[in-house]
Amino acid sequence: MKNSLLYCLAAASMVLSFFFEQAPAASGTTLVASSQQASLLSAFFSSDDDAPRVLTPSDSVAYDKVAQRLGIETTYTENESLLETVVSWLGTPYRYGSNSKSGTDCSGFVTRVFKEVYGLTLQRSSRSMFTSVKHIDKDDMQTGDLVFFRRGPGQPIYHVGIYLKDSKFAHAATNGGVMVSSLNQAYYSRNFYAAGRVER
Incomplete structure (x- = not known):
């Protein structure tokens, strides 16, 4: 009985030391567990394949760089x-x-x-895409939704982009190619028509 108790305490000590041996993260770095810890934690506590991936420090640095290039603030929940x-x-x-x-x-x-x-294979034109997506409110847009534009009431849809977040969207513009713009810019604010979600 006494030996069993000692074995249990030793095992618990090993598990705890596994989690706490990692050096503290550098100042300003957001949480993050090592990949070994992440896999151990997920093995013990998660059976959900859709659970958010735990980022390693190098993952979060790469994620931050991508978000910075796009001009958005990341919460590490967007589709990387x-x-x-x-x-x-x-x-x-x-x-x-x-x-x-x-x-x-x-x-x-x-x-x-x-x-x-x-x-996924989408329709090739912005007008066809618009007819095949689930229409959503502008306030409900999420990363990966589509944004559609037209030049006024009764006019056809002429442009489509991919919503990122923070009112930013990615698109191929005639005057600059693939870029990130803001829905708050006067031109896009005036011509924004609708948002749509592709069923995945």
């Missing part, structure tokens, strides 16, 4: 693959009717990103 893919397209020149990194138009950019990130 989406953000990284958008960053990889930044600066791609505008080319009507194309959808490659040598040149793309707005709907070509959106279709390629959704194919790369989600494995």
Whole structure:
């Protein structure tokens, strides 16, 4: 009995030392557990495949760099693959009717990103995309939703982009190629028409 108790205490001590041996994170660094700790914790406490991934320090640094390139504040809950893919397209020149990194138009950019990130094939034109998404309120937009624009009441949809967050969206603009813009800019605020969510 006494030996069993000692074995239990020793095991508990080993487990606790496993979690607390890591040196404290540098000042200003957000939490983060090592990948070993993350896998052990998830093995013990999580059976949900959709549980948020615990970031390692190097993950969070890379995530921060991506968010900085996009001009957004990250909460580490956004789809990292989406953000990284958008960053990889930044600066791609505008080319009507194309959808490659040598040149793309707005709907070509959106279709390629959704194919790369989600494995989904979207309609090729912004108007067709609009008819095939779930329409949502502007206040309910989430990272990965689509934003649609038209030049006035009764006018057709002429432009589409991918919502990031903080009112920022990624799109292929005729006057600059793939870039990040704000829905608060006068031009986009005036021409914003609707938001849509692709069922995934």
